[in-house]
Amino acid sequence: MSTPHWPRSRWQDSGTQAFWLWFVFGDFAPDLRIDAQRYRTGPPPAGVEAVRYRNAALAQWPGYPLAGSLGAILAEDNPSLLDAARQAGECWLLRGSVQDPADLDGLRGLIGTIAALCDQGGVAVVDPQMLSLFGAAPWRQRYFARDAFQARDHVLILADADPDEATRMRVHTRGLRKFARPDLDIRNVPAALVNHAGELAQGFVEFQCDGGVIADGHVVELGDAGAQLVARLAPDMADADFNNRHLTLRWPDSAASAPRLG
Numbered sequence: 716m717s718t719p720h721w722p723r724s725r726w727q728d729s730g731t732q733a734f735w736l737w738f739v740f741g742d743f744a745p746d747l748r749i750d751a752q753r754y755r756t757g758p759p760p761a762g763v764e765a766v767r768y769r770n771a772a773l774a775q776w777p778g779y780p781l782a783g784s785l786g787a788i789l790a791e792d793n794p795s796l797l798d799a800a801r802q803a804g805e806c807w808l809l810r811g812s813v814q815d816p817a818d819l820d821g822l823r824g825l826i827g828t829i830a831a832l833c834d835q836g837g838v839a840v841v842d843p844q845m846l847s848l849f850g851a852a853p854w855r856q857r858y859f860a861r862d863a864f865q866a867r868d869h870v871l872i873l874a875d876a877d878p879d880e881a882t883r884m885r886v887h888t889r890g891l892r893k894f895a896r897p898d899l900d901i902r903n904v905p906a907a908l909v910n911h912a913g914e915l916a917q918g919f920v921e922f923q924c925d926g927g928v929i930a931d932g933h934v935v936e937l938g939d940a941g942a943q944l945v946a947r948l949a950p951d952m953a954d955a956d957f958n959n960r961h962l963t964l965r966w967p968d969s970a971a972s973a974p975r976l977g
Contacts, residue, residue, distance in 0.1 A: 719818035720755075721864045726926025731960075732812040733895040735763060735822065736844060738780050739829055740770065740803040741837035741851070749831040755862060756827030763811030763821070765828060770806050780841045784955075789841070789848040796850055800839035807832055815895035817926070819864055822893065830859035844890045844958065845871045866924040869893055872916050874909050877902055883966070886912040888920060892959040896923035897948060900956070903966040912966070915944075919962075929962060942967050 751757050759765050773779060780786065781801050789797050809825055816822075829840060833851035840854045841847070849857070857868055870890035877885040884904040891898045899919055904912045919929060931948040944964040952959060 719820050720862070721819035721823050723816070723818055723924075723926030725922065726815075726817050727928045728817075729815045729895050729928055731895045732814055733816055734812050734844075734892045735809065735825060736842075737809045737825070737829060738841040738843075739807040739809070739832040739837045740781075740800040740805070740839045740841070741832065742804045743767070743807070743832070743836040747832075747835055749828060749835075751827075754827035754831045754859075756824040756831065759809070759811065759825065759828070760813050760821040762813050763809065763825070766808045766810075768806050768808060770801075770803050773806050773808070774801075780843050785841075785843060785846065788846050793848055793850075796839055796848055800841070800848070803838055805836075807837075819894075819924075822869075823862075823864070826858050830855050842890075844892060845869070846889060847871065864924075866921045867917070870920045870924070872913060872920065874913060877904070879903075882906065884909045884912070886916050887956065887961075888916060889957060889959075891920065891923055892957075894924050894926075897929070897960040897962045898957040900949075900961050900963045901944070901966065902963065903968065905966065908966075931962075933962075935964065937967070942969070 749756060774782070781789065781797060786797070809828065813821060833840065833855050837851045839851065840849045870888055872886065872888050874884060874886050877883040880903045884906055886901040886904055886909060888898045899916050901912045901916060915935065923929065929946055931946065933946040935944040937943060944966065946962040946964050948960060949963055950960050954961065
């Protein structure tokens, strides 16, 4: 067995599936070919498809990413790029699920395929799981220019007001479904400690991308005597904030210290 290029050194089988989804908009040659060696790629993993569509036909699909609520989010981020994607003649859809992978070489290969599409007529890449729209050149630079996995490139960490707790913050993620892992929702965070909550989230993201499993009931000790964060698994895949299972951790009302990350 060959050594994986992108291993997961902490991998434990979670018993769930990783889900991958990207859209690449552009105008592509009828006889488009991808140099597998140059782009570090090959056929999609079993369970994953790469399908070419006319953009106008795909726009009739209920999940079309350039319209609806996702389209509105992308318009706020880069309206001119969104318009260019809408004007493109075609779209490649890369989509599918695989059993919790012991390494990330399948993901690496799909990144190579997307890079090839960016080099051969692609103008924009949509990653719905990160609510993100990239131009072809920035996407290629971020994901393909170096053959190295960086968790922060693939998972979005957000900080905003906690809708249930006045004066408190919420730190949450999107994108961990790519790794067959639950996203994170840290609630009731004191505003002064939001950066510490972000560091905690980043550590959990890296641990899970590397294959680690955070169990329901996992405890994080805070600096305050006896104060804890307890991870509780919410299994609802339909929650629009995540489109994934997620772990909820609630900061204790009285705790004012950072978590112990060691």
